[in-house]
Amino acid sequence: MNKNSNVYDMDSVEIIITTLREEIELAFRWNRPSIIFAIYNNVTSRKTAQTQIVAELLKSEIDQIIYQVEYDINNEFTALIERISGTKTILSIDPLNSGTSDSQVEKLIAVLDSHKNRIIDNRIKMIVWLTADESILFAHMAPDLWSSRHRVIELGSPSETKQSVAIFADNVVDEEIEVIYNFNDPLSSIDPEIENHLAMAVGAWRMKDLTKAESFINNAMSIARSNKSKTSLLVCLMAKHFIATEKGAKSEAADLLKEIRDLESSSKNLFVKTITSTLMSESLVQKFPVDAQSVIISTARELRSQNKDFEAIGALVDFANGNGSANLVWLELGDIYAELNIFDKAVVSYEKITEGTIDQNMVTKKMADCLCKIGEFERAIELYKKLIRSSTEENEVQEAWNNIGDIYRKTSGFDNAIAAYSMADQAKTSINRYESELNNRQSIDSSKLTPEMWNEIGNIFVRTNDLVEAESAYSKAIELCPDNAVAVGNLGILYSTLGKRDQAMNYLLKGIELFERPTEKSSLWNLVGDQYRLIGKYTEAITAYTTADELVKNSPDGNLSVNFNQLFSSISQSVR
Amino acid sequence: MGNFDYIRAKDFDRAWLNFELDLPLETSADGKANPFYITRPGDPIDELIDALLSPFYKPPKFFFSGHRGCGKSTELLHLMANPQIREKYWPINFSIRDEADIIDLDFRDVLLAIGGRMFRDYRKQGGVLPAKLMKDLDSWRGRVEEEVTTVKSGKVAGVEVGAGLEAFFANASMKMRLEPTTRTLIRQVIDKNVTGLIDVINSIAAAVKLKDGRIPLILIDDLDKPSLQEAKSIFQERREIMMQPNCAIVYTVSSALFYSKEFDAIRDQALFLPNVMLHPHRSQDKYVKEGYETLKKFVSVRMDTRLIEPQALMQAITYSGGVFREMARIMRTSIGRARRRNAAQIEKVDVEWAATEIRNEYRRILEKEDMAILKNFHEHNHMEYSDRIRPLLQLLALLEYKNGENWFDVHPVLKSVLYE
Numbered sequence A: 001m002n003k004n005s006n007v008y009d010m011d012s013v014e015i016i017i018t019t020l021r022e023e024i025e026l027a028f029r030w031n032r033p034s035i036i037f038a039i040y041n042n043v044t045s046r047k048t049a050q051t052q053i054v055a056e057l058l059k060s061e062i063d064q065i066i067y068q069v070e071y072d073i074n075n076e077f078t079a080l081i082e083r084i085s086g087t088k089t090i091l092s093i094d095p096l097n098s099g100t101s102d103s104q105v106e107k108l109i110a111v112l113d114s115h116k117n118r119i120i121d122n123r124i125k126m127i128v129w130l131t132a133d134e135s136i137l138f139a140h141m142a143p144d145l146w147s148s149r150h151r152v153i154e155l156g157s158p159s160e161t162k163q164s165v166a167i168f169a170d171n172v173v174d175e176e177i178e179v180i181y182n183f184n185d186p187l188s189s190i191d192p193e194i195e196n197h198l199a200m201a202v203g204a205w206r207m208k209d210l211t212k213a214e215s216f217i218n219n220a221m222s223i224a225r226s227n228k229s230k231t232s233l234l235v236c237l238m239a240k241h242f243i244a245t246e247k248g249a250k251s252e253a254a255d256l257l258k259e260i261r262d263l264e265s266s267s268k269n270l271f272v273k274t275i276t277s278t279l280m281s282e283s284l285v286q287k288f289p290v291d292a293q294s295v296i297i298s299t300a301r302e303l304r305s306q307n308k309d310f311e312a313i314g315a316l317v318d319f320a321n322g323n324g325s326a327n328l329v330w331l332e333l334g335d336i337y338a339e340l341n342i343f344d345k346a347v348v349s350y351e352k353i354t355e356g357t358i359d360q361n362m363v364t365k366k367m368a369d370c371l372c373k374i375g376e377f378e379r380a381i382e383l384y385k386k387l388i389r390s391s392t393e394e395n396e397v398q399e400a401w402n403n404i405g406d407i408y409r410k411t412s413g414f415d416n417a418i419a420a421y422s423m424a425d426q427a428k429t430s431i432n433r434y435e436s437e438l439n440n441r442q443s444i445d446s447s448k449l450t451p452e453m454w455n456e457i458g459n460i461f462v463r464t465n466d467l468v469e470a471e472s473a474y475s476k477a478i479e480l481c482p483d484n485a486v487a488v489g490n491l492g493i494l495y496s497t498l499g500k501r502d503q504a505m506n507y508l509l510k511g512i513e514l515f516e517r518p519t520e521k522s523s524l525w526n527l528v529g530d531q532y533r534l535i536g537k538y539t540e541a542i543t544a545y546t547t548a549d550e551l552v553k554n555s556p557d558g559n560l561s562v563n564f565n566q567l568f569s570s571i572s573q574s575v576r
Numbered sequence B: 001m002g003n004f005d006y007i008r009a010k011d012f013d014r015a016w017l018n019f020e021l022d023l024p025l026e027t028s029a030d031g032k033a034n035p036f037y038i039t040r041p042g043d044p045i046d047e048l049i050d051a052l053l054s055p056f057y058k059p060p061k062f063f064f065s066g067h068r069g070c071g072k073s074t075e076l077l078h079l080m081a082n083p084q085i086r087e088k089y090w091p092i093n094f095s096i097r098d099e100a101d102i103i104d105l106d107f108r109d110v111l112l113a114i115g116g117r118m119f120r121d122y123r124k125q126g127g128v129l130p131a132k133l134m135k136d137l138d139s140w141r142g143r144v145e146e147e148v149t150t151v152k153s154g155k156v157a158g159v160e161v162g163a164g165l166e167a168f169f170a171n172a173s174m175k176m177r178l179e180p181t182t183r184t185l186i187r188q189v190i191d192k193n194v195t196g197l198i199d200v201i202n203s204i205a206a207a208v209k210l211k212d213g214r215i216p217l218i219l220i221d222d223l224d225k226p227s228l229q230e231a232k233s234i235f236q237e238r239r240e241i242m243m244q245p246n247c248a249i250v251y252t253v254s255s256a257l258f259y260s261k262e263f264d265a266i267r268d269q270a271l272f273l274p275n276v277m278l279h280p281h282r283s284q285d286k287y288v289k290e291g292y293e294t295l296k297k298f299v300s301v302r303m304d305t306r307l308i309e310p311q312a313l314m315q316a317i318t319y320s321g322g323v324f325r326e327m328a329r330i331m332r333t334s335i336g337r338a339r340r341r342n343a344a345q346i347e348k349v350d351v352e353w354a355a356t357e358i359r360n361e362y363r364r365i366l367e368k369e370d371m372a373i374l375k376n377f378h379e380h381n382h383m384e385y386s387d388r389i390r391p392l393l394q395l396l397a398l399l400e401y402k403n404g405e406n407w408f409d410v411h412p413v414l415k416s417v418l419y420e
Helices: A013-030 A043-059 A074-084 A105-114 A116-121 A132-141 A143-147 A168-174 A184-188 A192-206 A210-227 A230-247 A250-266 A277-287 A292-305 A309-322 A327-339 A343-351 A360-373 A377-390 A394-410 A414-426 A431-439 A451-463 A467-480 A485-498 A501-514 A518-534 A538-553 A562-575 B012-018 B045-053 B072-081 B083-088 B107-124 B131-147 B161-178 B180-192 B194-212 B228-235 B261-269 B289-300 B310-320 B324-340 B348-365 B368-380 B390-394 B412-417
Strands: A034-040 A065-070 A089-094 A125-131 A151-154 B061-066 B089-095 B215-221 B248-253 B270-273 B398-403 B405-410
Touching: A013 A034, A013 A043, A013 A125, A013 A151, A013 B012, A013 B324, A034 A043, A034 A132, A043 A089, A043 A125, A074 A089, A074 A116, A089 A105, A105 A116, A105 A125, A105 A132, A105 A143, A125 A132, A132 A143, A132 B348, A143 B390, A151 B348, A192 A210, A192 A230, A192 A292, A210 A230, A230 A250, A292 A309, A292 A327, A309 A327, A327 A343, A327 A360, A343 A360, A360 A377, A360 A394, A377 A394, A394 A414, A451 A467, A451 A485, A467 A485, A485 A501, A485 A518, A501 A518, A518 A538, A518 B131, A538 B131, A538 B194, B012 B324, B045 B061, B045 B072, B045 B083, B045 B270, B061 B072, B061 B261, B072 B083, B072 B089, B072 B215, B072 B248, B083 B089, B089 B107, B089 B194, B107 B161, B107 B180, B107 B194, B107 B215, B107 B228, B131 B161, B131 B180, B131 B194, B161 B180, B180 B194, B194 B215, B228 B248, B261 B270, B289 B310, B289 B324, B310 B324, B310 B348, B310 B412, B324 B348, B348 B412, B368 B390, B368 B398, B368 B405, B368 B412, B390 B398, B405 B412
Parallel strands: A034 A125, A034 A151, A065 A089, A089 A125, B061 B248, B061 B270, B089 B215, B215 B248
Antiparallel strands: B398 B405
16 A cells, blocks of 8 residues: 555645545535544644634534543443434544554444444434544444445544644633533542442432542542542542532642643553533532432442452441441341342341331331241241231231241141131131131031032142142032033133143133123133243234223223132232 | 334435435335336346245245345345235335344254244234233243343333233343343253143244234344354254244245255255346456346346446446345446545546545555465356355355356455456
8 A cells, every 4th residue: 555645646735634524514404414433643643633623613603512522431422413303513533542552442442332323323424533544443343334435534643733832721711611521430440448438428428428428538649649549539529529529629629620631641551531510510410319328339339249249238238237227228237138148148147227217017017928938937937927917018018928838838727718718709807707717617528519619628738738638629619510600610721720721621611601791801812822922823912902902992990800810810820 | 213214315415315225115005016126137036926825734944045145134124015815915024133142153043033022023913812822921921030030121000911922022031131140041951841832833924814804924133143153053953843833934044054965855945036147258358238137127127227338337236246235336336436525427537436436445454374265266267155255145245146057256346356
């Protein structure tokens, strides 16, 4: 390749810039996308060109805002596209650390390539600034996006470009052109210890304690200085600047801003161009949550996301032991222990929760569930009973009764289990009634059972997962009364659960004939649809579902019948 | 697309607009073909239409391939508007880019995209699915959300199941596209029960068919963009699964995959859309009249041809290499040049300038090794697929043609620099 020719026999830089302006003007005029690649040799020529482009665009009397975006995670870019879509905005993009050995151009390519359609559909006008090497990489990694380019401009050496004194960032500030800076990337690369101090600083700021906030920031800054981490130090300086602004300490704020600028210009690797402290504060406080307990819980969750479960637990325990009011933290600890199957410690944590804003019934349930896991059934039952007494939620009460029933079933207290399940059915909250039922329990003479009774026995056997016995009970009901729609339907449902499709279909269809209410017919039609789906007969399945819908469309009662609803949940629970 | 008016240009400003590179040629509201649409030599898309209109036992699956920039997306849009197709099928067309990350694509992503788009598009058009199916889909959604908490669409009391499912599919698609971690998690969930996902797709397809009376036809664009390895992983290793959905599907595939040996078994289900041939193989001095007429028509439907000198038009067509996208690029760049000269017509000097600009763009991004490969192809026109030529094909530095056999040639603007 003959690189000695005058920019490959092209026009001068002035003409390049003019051409670019025309391209962008047309794109705005017709509201079309414009994807431009600007390839440069050095940072100075880039900054100069950027300045010139700004000046050229302003000539066209379009009120423009130039965004110099340091790319971020995909979500942010999507949001940015949506925000600028339809506005008179040029998106000016370059990779983080462009032109250095640490250029993040690959990450940028991935972001832009994955947004190609979005960029075009939203008619974005963008200039991507790349060095020569970066452009080669770009073209090879994202050939599709490269092929969608509208223009490529190439900027020569500084001697061929018009020299300009002001750099782009200064021009931006002076011309009041807004520069948006996105902070999440640097925040994610900060040392966790520094991040913790910043988190506490935000927490303190939220609690209006600026002195404490400043103290936390100073701690973070010490660590940043000792680590010699310019990135972290910069974040700390900005946080301190924000606090100084909040305090109204203008002189201090101005000094800090100068320190920030000096740090920027002294390091080639820094990503920062120009920022606003408001943006900084928004980014930081969005990253960290509201109050002290939330701060530490958030920190713990961050640690857990890095698979540092026990460090997270340590942080929470330290906090909780050192703070009188730590209900949220104890709850979080309990949940973490439960998740890690350390149920005894989970119980201990839950026990530490005092009355307050936390739902005590929820805590009671969690404790009871954990006690079940470690075999402390008596304590668990007592807690479930406590829940039953105090709860006003029918579902909660039913579940507690069912859990008691399950415990008794596990411990072979079959009668107690049946009684508990019966209480669940009725959502009874009276413990006395339950205990008196147990006391009055008599043995049953099966020869005197009616079909309805056999049906109920079948239901109970289902709940206790004795499905063979359930099949037998339902069959008995049908034997005594072949037209008993409920028993026929129940047996159909049971067979469908057991995977006995032919028998299921037989009884379901028969049940449909026997039931009179549309809602019950509808329920069974849906089950018929399920059977068809299981064997891949989708058309027949949809026909069945549609029939089910039609039946209830004009019915005053569009809900599933209570019996079937309960049976569904019983069967599904028992087979889990 | 919004309110784009497909009007033949009478001035350079409008002409600049009409030669936009990625201009989708939407059909009009009355179903008529787009005014900028032109029939290419041999009308290859008719083959696909005939195949789709033929009777079948199970909804067919086809593979649609073609050279880069040859107009595959345009043809898919055109297919969507075909009245006979619309009578038999309920067609939806989408780019996989909108649903998944093409840099990291997996068969599960494609299946989820099929189900999600079918559901969303059907609902968007006012379609109603049976309540039981909606409930089951909602349960399926719940199971996925339980394991992948980042796709939770928010179970707010009172939100209609359908709206919740729509939100879930939209959210999942966005996360699949943008968040690698979530993508991995969703794939793991689907892995545990791929049959479940196929069931979701088939149930939606059956419901659409029963309610609408037409078979769903899914046209998936940009599946030719992932790497050859990823494409093989989806369409060869998982072919059985990709054939399972109970709807008609047209999968776009890259030409590299199309011509790979492993694809032999299903080539009869595939259609290839070639570039327009301007010169016969190994006969650069001869012209294929039909090819030139096609590209002339491409220009004339978009622009009054009095705006371009006849010789300049011929030159532009030659430089395009028979690739519609490159024709648009040359025209647009030439128009820009002519405008700046305040000329009344595009002249040869403008076209040459445009060719130089494009040439320089390639010079910037092609490495020495690339140039060596291009030189080899220019001398031998020989076809041998390798990973090394794939980027050159994607960049359109190397162009493919089909004339019985397949052959390559270098992008015409590059020929003058091959021997520098």
